[in-house]
Amino acid sequence: MQTLNKTELLSRLQEASQVSQDYIAASPQWVQIWVLVMTVVLLPSFLFAFKRTEARWIAMSLLQIAVFTPMLIFTAGASKFWGITHLLFWTGPMLLGFSAVLRDGLTSWYLRWLALASTVMAVSLVFDVVDVYKFFSA
DSSP states (O other), X not given: OOOOOHHHHHHHHHHHHHHHHHHHHHSOHHHHXXXXXXXXXXXXXXXXXXXXXXXXHHHHHHHHHHHHHHHHHHHHOSSGGGGHHHHHHHHHHHHHHHHHHHHHOSOSHHHHHXXXXXXXXXXXXXXXXXXXXXXXXX
């Protein structure tokens, strides 16, 4: 395996990020809309993270995905295997979010957002399970 210096690594990760953006841009329009919906719904986690545990978990999972997905693309190339990052990093925060909503109900704007964010992550995980299954069964 080749050793990369910091500049080369950052360059490769930027290339991988561009591959990801190009992949989404070349996807059907519903996929592009879905990515936009996920972004709009999940980004408020960074605001709620200052006071709420569940939001911190979601925000941390977004940061992990932002780091590990380009690394995965860099090492494995463009494929349906990308969904593995969501499976690894969203399952826990999604379950934590649903458990908080089940425990506390929809009694505040935060809990309503948390229910929506957890549902968006659950739907995305269904797509990711299908993609990862297709990758391994091909």
